[in-house]
Amino acid sequence: MTSLLEHQLVFVTGKGGVGKSTVAAAIGCLGAASGRRTLVVEADGKGDVGAIFGRHGIGFEPVEVLPSLSVMEMDTEASLEEYLRIFVKVPMLSKMPGLARIFDFVSTAAPGVKEILVVGKLCYEAKENHFDLIVVDPPASGHVISQLGVTSDVGDLIQLGMIRNQTSWMLEILADQDRSTAVLVATPDETAVEESVELASRIRSETPVHLGGAVVNRVIHNPLGELEQAELERIRSVAGAAGQLGPVVEAADLYVGIATRHAGNIATLQAAMGELPVATVAELLGSEANLDLVMEVAESLEVELW
Amino acid sequence: MVREVWEPLARYSRLLVVGSGGVGKTTMAASLGVDAAVSFELRVLVVTVDPAKRLASSLGVGPLANTPVEIKLPASLEPRGKLFAASVDMKRAWDSLIEKHSPDAATQSRILASPIYHNLSSKFIGSYDYAAVEVLASLTAERSYDVVIVDTPPSRNALDFLDAPRRLREFFSSNLLALLTLPRRTRVFSLATRPFYLVAEAIMGGAFLSDLTDFFTDFSRLRDGLVAQSVGFSDLLTQEETGFIVVSDPYGPSVVEAERLLTALARRGIHEAAWFVNRSWPARLFSEEAETAARWLGSEGLELLLDQAGSELDRSIARRTVAEVLGIRDQIEMAHSRETLTRIDPSVPIFEIPIAAEELVDAAALARLVATARRFDPS
The missing domain is CATH 3.40.50.300 (P-loop containing nucleotide triphosphate hydrolases)
Known part of the structure; x- marks a missing residue:
């Protein structure tokens, strides 16, 4: 199996709030640290990834934020412009004043066209080899399925036209498991795991991209081994004698309880993933999504990443 | 209750x-x-x-x-x-x-x-x-x-x-819908709209474009009802x-x-x-009482456990466990935005x-x- 960082296109998928941007940025850092020219693409253009690296207002042009690591924000309008310039080869059209309106038309009304422009840009970058590794931080679950699945969907709707002709080479890149892969990001709560299992099966059945593995983020690990657990019981009895230890032991009990629940849910996810690897990232309670956090996540992922 | x-x-x-x-x-x-x-x-x-x-x-x-x-x-x-x-x-x-x-x-x-x-x-x-x-x-x-x-x-x-109803109204009042339904309303293309269709056709193909305009012509007939409802x-x-x-x-x-x-x-x-x-x-974890208890566990409490421990291994386990237990509370206290x-x-x-x-x-x-x-x- 091709290791994660050896792929050209890595799609970091998962529902909102699980820390996709942080994981995508961390994978990007690992890619750059391994000497690959790496690009992190924020597909919903909200600026979260740029903000992690202290850069605001990064646009469609990649900006180098660390050595070998660039970030760009997807902008479908700019993508359309580039597309017209490269493929329609009519420079006049891309400079036409009504382009914004056409873009509105294309993206709002025509199903799949916006998605194609996003995926098309990603595949184009992969094809042009400007970067060794492109890590994509896509919008939340539902949309990523439409985006990745669009190469086959659009074929059904659009019988002719340029976009139809474009989908086959994209499909080739996306379906090649040595070039493209999807990473599932989840949190270790029961419902989140259930949803991830569902998302995993949708990636498998509705998109051409192969699922490579999962990252469970925000895991509370049990810091107490068996011996320490027994010792905690002893502390409890000592506490009984001294009184007042209640809140401290209570915190430990609660924490260990949550850790046990997380371990169980991770096992469920692992069972659903079968042979595929499941990496974990520890909960860093209350951390801001900043570079320190990303570096910490990258460090812990480095060991477990496939 | x-x-x-x-x-x-x-x-x-x-x-x-x-x-x-x-x-x-x-x-x-x-x-x-x-x-x-x-x-x-x-x-x-x-x-x-x-x-x-x-x-x-x-x-x-x-x-x-x-x-x-x-x-x-x-x-x-x-x-x-x-x-x-x-x-x-x-x-x-x-x-x-x-x-x-x-x-x-x-x-x-x-x-x-x-x-x-x-x-x-x-x-x-x-x-x-x-x-x-x-x-x-x-x-x-x-x-x-x-x-x-x-x-x-x-x-x-x-x-x-919250914005969904307003956005639907905006869609119905936009030029976009007018453009989308234009070919069905008139065969005359103005100079202004012609390039629009040229590009759209180049990108999506003529057949799809006409499917789209047909669809939005039908859809625009729902305008009055949908707009009233969205208000x-x-x-x-x-x-x-x-x-x-x-x-x-x-x-x-x-x-x-x-x-x-x-x-x-x-x-x-x-x-x-x-x-x-x-x-x-729990708020209890942040109380004065919890603070005192944590201090006690780290000093006298630990001494007590060490005294009771039979071997060097037991003493090491006691130290480790106390450190972890205190660490858990510290971590929670630092993160929680009280x-x-x-x-x-x-x-x-x-x-x-x-x-x-x-x-x-x-x-x-x-x-x-x-x-x-x-x-x-x-x-």
Whole structure:
């Protein structure tokens, strides 16, 4: 199996709030640290990834934020412009004043066209080899399925036209498991795991991209081994004698309880993933999504990443 | 016993639960629903607009549909009222919108059969939010429920939901729709619109383009009905009976986000009912008493354990365990934004919903959650 960082296109998928941007940025850092020219693409253009690296207002042009690591924000309008310039080869059209309106038309009304422009840009970058590794931080679950699945969907709707002709080479890149892969990001709560299992099966059945593995983020690990657990019981009895230890032991009990629940849910996810690897990232309670956090996540992922 | 949490909530007949992804909106909505049906002699409906089946799984029932089903609460909870649950099936909600507003049967069947409609209704950004408001409106209109609790869609921006009705109106009044339907209205292309079609045709192909214009010509015939209805939807969200609950977790970034959301809601004239700080660590852990206990465990307590230990190995285990136990409390204390919560003077009551070690997968666990919610006490 091709290791994660050896792929050209890595799609970091998962529902909102699980820390996709942080994981995508961390994978990007690992890619750059391994000497690959790496690009992190924020597909919903909200600026979260740029903000992690202290850069605001990064646009469609990649900006180098660390050595070998660039970030760009997807902008479908700019993508359309580039597309017209490269493929329609009519420079006049891309400079036409009504382009914004056409873009509105294309993206709002025509199903799949916006998605194609996003995926098309990603595949184009992969094809042009400007970067060794492109890590994509896509919008939340539902949309990523439409985006990745669009190469086959659009074929059904659009019988002719340029976009139809474009989908086959994209499909080739996306379906090649040595070039493209999807990473599932989840949190270790029961419902989140259930949803991830569902998302995993949708990636498998509705998109051409192969699922490579999962990252469970925000895991509370049990810091107490068996011996320490027994010792905690002893502390409890000592506490009984001294009184007042209640809140401290209570915190430990609660924490260990949550850790046990997380371990169980991770096992469920692992069972659903079968042979595929499941990496974990520890909960860093209350951390801001900043570079320190990303570096910490990258460090812990480095060991477990496939 | 009626919980403290209902004090500011009881005056609303519609409660919308909002907040950014991952903070536990669905769990909060489900838990409020269960507790309302347990505590009051009312008919309570919980609606989820989450495409994933989270509400169903937390209530321990199978997949939910647009039509509410009664959730049998365990007798041990001694429920005084009744609980119902429904989930928004977006496709069905849109189908019913089309059926309701089509001027004639032919238009209706053309729209429903169009592959473009299928694609739009399932993927068009914002259509989910709109469908959710539609379901809320029709369920409220029925008046068969005393309280309707809504789990809003998982979107990056919690306000998308509120803006859905306005965005639909904007779509109908935009030049875009005029352009889309132009070829059907007139064969004469002006110089201004001609390049538009040239490019659109080059990109999508002529056949698809004409399918699109056909579809939007039909769709625009629904304008009057949909626009009138969406004005009603906007009103529904700002009425006296509609209250909003903002959910966050207890950590810095999420607390700041919730504060921002509350400000945005206030600006829209929306009634804010409460702020739920979900997964809060018990206030006891931050007390003076806890501080003293931690100090004791790190000094005298540890001495005591070391004295009792039989071997060097036992002593090492004692030291390690004490360090870990103290570390856990330190970590929680540092992360938990009690200071920020204290500094903020929100216009709404803040409730701390305790973090649970157990999985919240049945009605009894959900009821316990609200039962143990406490008004945030900065002292």
